Amino acid sequence: MSAITRATGDNSANHHSADRTKLQQDGIGFSTLSVHAGEARQKNADSITDPICCTSTYTFTNTQSIIDFIEQKQPREEYGRYGNPNEKVVEAKLAALDNAEEAIVYSSGMAAIVGLLMAKLSAGDEIVFFDECYHRSREFCYKHLARFGVVTRTVKTGDMQAMEAAINDRTKLLVSESPTNPHLTCVDLEQFVAIGKAHEVETLIDATLATPYNVRPIDYGVDYVWHSATKYLGGHNDLLAGVIAGSKEKLDSVRHLRGILGGINSPHNLYLLERGLKTFELRMQRHNANGQAIAEFLEQHPRVEKVYYPGLKSHPSHEVAKQFMKGFGGLITFNVKDADWRETANIIDACKIPRIGPSLGGVESLIEQPMVMSYFNYKPEDRQKFGIYDNMIRLACGIENTEDLIADLAQALES
Amino acid sequence: MKFRTRAIHVGNEPDPQTGAVVPPIYLATTFIQPGVGEWGEFDYSRSGSPTRKNVETTIADLESGTNALLFASGMAATHCVTMLFQKGDHIIANRDLYGGSYRLLHKICDRSGIEVTLVDVNQPEELKAALRPQTKLLWIETIGNPLMSIPNIRQCVAFAREHNLLLGVDNTFASPALCRPLELGADIVMHSATKYLGGHSDCLVGALVTADPELHKRLYFVQNACGSACGPLEAYLLGRGMKTLEIRMREQCRTAMQIAEHLSQHPKVTRVLYPGLKTHPGHELAREQLNGMFGTMMSFEVNGDLAATKMVCKSTELFGLAVSLGAVESLIAHPATMSHASYAPEARAAAGISDRLIRLSVGLEDPEDLIHDLNQALSKI
Numbered sequence: 001m002s003a004i005t006r007a008t009g010d011n012s013a014n015h016h017s018a019d020r021t022k023l024q025q026d027g028i029g030f031s032t033l034s035v036h037a038g039e040a041r042q043k044n045a046d047s048i049t050d051p052i053c054c055t056s057t058y059t060f061t062n063t064q065s066i067i068d069f070i071e072q073k074q075p076r077e078e079y080g081r082y083g084n085p086n087e088k089v090v091e092a093k094l095a096a097l098d099n100a101e102e103a104i105v106y107s108s109g110m111a112a113i114v115g116l117l118m119a120k121l122s123a124g125d126e127i128v129f130f131d132e133c134y135h136r137s138r139e140f141c142y143k144h145l146a147r148f149g150v151v152t153r154t155v156k157t158g159d160m161q162a163m164e165a166a167i168n169d170r171t172k173l174l175v176s177e178s179p180t181n182p183h184l185t186c187v188d189l190e191q192f193v194a195i196g197k198a199h200e201v202e203t204l205i206d207a208t209l210a211t212p213y214n215v216r217p218i219d220y221g222v223d224y225v226w227h228s229a230t231k232y233l234g235g236h237n238d239l240l241a242g243v244i245a246g247s248k249e250k251l252d253s254v255r256h257l258r259g260i261l262g263g264i265n266s267p268h269n270l271y272l273l274e275r276g277l278k279t280f281e282l283r284m285q286r287h288n289a290n291g292q293a294i295a296e297f298l299e300q301h302p303r304v305e306k307v308y309y310p311g312l313k314s315h316p317s318h319e320v321a322k323q324f325m326k327g328f329g330g331l332i333t334f335n336v337k338d339a340d341w342r343e344t345a346n347i348i349d350a351c352k353i354p355r356i357g358p359s360l361g362g363v364e365s366l367i368e369q370p371m372v373m374s375y376f377n378y379k380p381e382d383r384q385k386f387g388i389y390d391n392m393i394r395l396a397c398g399i400e401n402t403e404d405l406i407a408d409l410a411q412a413l414e415s
Numbered sequence: 416m417k418f419r420t421r422a423i424h425v426g427n428e429p430d431p432q433t434g435a436v437v438p439p440i441y442l443a444t445t446f447i448q449p450g451v452g453e454w455g456e457f458d459y460s461r462s463g464s465p466t467r468k469n470v471e472t473t474i475a476d477l478e479s480g481t482n483a484l485l486f487a488s489g490m491a492a493t494h495c496v497t498m499l500f501q502k503g504d505h506i507i508a509n510r511d512l513y514g515g516s517y518r519l520l521h522k523i524c525d526r527s528g529i530e531v532t533l534v535d536v537n538q539p540e541e542l543k544a545a546l547r548p549q550t551k552l553l554w555i556e557t558i559g560n561p562l563m564s565i566p567n568i569r570q571c572v573a574f575a576r577e578h579n580l581l582l583g584v585d586n587t588f589a590s591p592a593l594c595r596p597l598e599l600g601a602d603i604v605m606h607s608a609t610k611y612l613g614g615h616s617d618c619l620v621g622a623l624v625t626a627d628p629e630l631h632k633r634l635y636f637v638q639n640a641c642g643s644a645c646g647p648l649e650a651y652l653l654g655r656g657m658k659t660l661e662i663r664m665r666e667q668c669r670t671a672m673q674i675a676e677h678l679s680q681h682p683k684v685t686r687v688l689y690p691g692l693k694t695h696p697g698h699e700l701a702r703e704q705l706n707g708m709f710g711t712m713m714s715f716e717v718n719g720d721l722a723a724t725k726m727v728c729k730s731t732e733l734f735g736l737a738v739s740l741g742a743v744e745s746l747i748a749h750p751a752t753m754s755h756a757s758y759a760p761e762a763r764a765a766a767g768i769s770d771r772l773i774r775l776s777v778g779l780e781d782p783e784d785l786i787h788d789l790n791q792a793l794s795k796i
Contacts, residue, residue: 028781028784029782029783029784031666031780031781032733032780034779035743035744035778035779036744036780048616048735048737048739048742049615049617236655236658237436238655275615275617278615278779279662279743279779282659282779283659283662353416353420353424355429357434359436363423363658364424364427366436398423399419399423399658399662400417400419400423401416401417401419404417404420
């Protein structure tokens with residue numbers, strides 16, 4: 001059997017075949033993976049696309065077939081909370097894109113990280129976080145994991161010595177985003193993994209902003225990769241999904257707990273995610289190109305004080321980003337020169353193409369002021385501590401024509 | 416604004432009620448009216464629905480038209496055009512014509528006494544000879560199917576204007592990313608939006624676009640009376656697909672060019688029909704009319720008989736053996752037995768569709784993977 005046949009699944013019409021393999025990485029192109037990986041070559045009803053399987057439960061032909069299923073002789077679905085056929089396809093596709101053995105999809109990015117942390121941690125355990133991270137991840141760890149006796153320690157992003165110093169014999173997991181949100185700091189994945197391995201602590205990277213197109217942390221030995229698939233993977237601002245990728249051995253307990261907690265995604269959403277992934281490489285090429293061009297435009301603009309974008313030489317992470325990433329994504333953060341929060345807001349309100357809203361990674365550009373959108377109720381000194389400034393704007397470049405976005409930003413900055 | 420920006424934003428105003436960045440899908444079949452005898456913008460979804468209207472706005476803009484109508488399929492859209500005419504009227508169509516359109520014109524329209532003549536529209540003598548006082552419509556495809564012939568659209572516009580005909584252009588094979596016939600003076604653009612516009616092989620939709628509100632009204636009257644509009648879920652998927660139309664087209668056209676060049680060097684291939692090749696008779700016109708791209712469709716003939724041709728078609732592993740085209744998945748087809756099976760055998764021969772002809776729709780996969788797949792399939796003969 002050729003690589004492609006093996007990669008794109010079996011040739012039988014049995015939709016429950018276990019041979020719906022992930023695409024092997026033996027030289028197959030990324031877009032080929034995006035279009036075909038995880039899908040059965042021949043599908044039910046000979047349809048070229050996967051049907052949306054809206055069912056809450058799955059029927060057995062007879063009692064023996066239940067026993068065969070329990071004895072794991074026949075892989076198949078059982079009940080909607082444990083999995084569904086649309087999920088199987090998307091999980092295999094995402095695993096192939098991340099070069100992982102296994103992926104588990106959740107109803108949102110937060111459901112995914114909560115699912116992993118709840119499966120892996122017990123009272124008395126500790127985790128170490130880099131301090132630049134999504135504020136809801138931080139909130140979950142400090143407010144909720146703490147209630148279950150799990151201790152979270154935070155160290156300065158990228159400070160590997162501090163991270164190593166924070167590890168003790170109760171530490172179970174090291175967590176980082178790369179790039180971080182909204183400062184776009186990139187982490188040296190080799191150093192990060194080396195610390196974990198030296199202390200026998202597992203590692204997790206939130207690669208939502210990077211995506212598997214720009215970096216595949218598993219290739220560097222990271223244990224778990226986490227994405228909010230709502231962003232670039234879905235890509236159309238029309239679904240919520242999260243994913244954890246890693247080895248089958250490490251993820252078995254995570255999948256089992258998801259079956260109990262019930263944070264599964266729906267067949268309709270999963271179909272949209274599968275469809276979105278087909279153009280994943282193309283969209284990422286545009287996001288990367290727009291991100292780089294607009295970051296360069298902003299950096300030379302007289303009204304802009306500072307631009308955070310790893311593709312710029314001025315970014316402290318530029319060298320690390322170049323080493324680990326193919327491109328630098330569509331997210332740009334910048335500070336407006338001599339502007340208070342209201343003057344900064346005026347620039348956002350003057351934009352005609354980017355919509356004002358949280359989130360990122362979709363075809364439509366989005367713009368927001370982190371101080372207003374995510375940190376409005378924080379005390380000013382806390383905002384300072386997290387590096388969230390009143391004059392800071394976060395722009396999530398979509399895939400519109402670069403010239404249009406630049407012209408729009410130029411008029412908004414001059415308004 | 417540029418094409419790609421418009422594809423994302425025009426017709427996609429955020430929902431005023433919730434701010435949702437993607438407009439909601441309205442499944443309602445009927446709409447509450449303000450009062451007796453007073454009508455809101457929407458009344459019954461056969462006559463119009465918010466989701467359809469949004470996507471119609473996008474397509475009309477991308478095709479540089481003023482109005483668009485969405486149909487349950489491309490054929491439903493083409494049928495709507497023919498319903499403008501009546502007994503005794505006459506249609507001229509280009510000979511390199513999609514099999515479904517051929518069937519509609521020859522086996523359905525003839526029942527209502529509408530007559531059809533097929534010509535090579537690039538031959539002015541043939542066109543002139545076909546003209547009758549009752550001729551009402553000239554129908555062409557931007558890129559002909561399956562020989563990829565390229566009609567001279569400006570000449571067709573001039574001919575239609577001179578003789579007071581409507582010019583209808585099936586723009587399915589080009590998409591507005593490559594060609595916008597309304598800008599050149601065509602009257603009606605038709606799409607099987609199932610193909611490039613939707614782009615993911617998962618929604619069946621047709622479209623008609625016009626730049627003349629009066630003509631739009633006549634077409635809308637037929638659509639509403641005959642009830643052939645598409646459903647809201649299909650319209651939504653179409654709108655979603657169009658957001659990546661331009662980048663898909665650029666990438667797929669580039670891959671198609673590589674494959675055409677590869678096949679034209681291949682010892683088992685006797686002829687490649689792709690407008691991007693200098694050897695193609697329509698190459699110069701394609702350069703003028705297709706925005707620097709040449710489409711993702713090509714046909715080629717293999718050095719072998721019908722059995723060998725079938726062997727190639729069924730031996731590919733990435734190219735799926737199926738009709739349709741224009742999506743992210745590459746497809747391979749045998750026009751003589753598939754898309755053009757509804758031609759009469761002698762008409763098929765006259766149109767130059769041999770049993771050895773294979774048609775490819777080039778998708779979004781990596782070009783190297785696709786070339787590798789074609790090589791292994793051709794090695795079977």
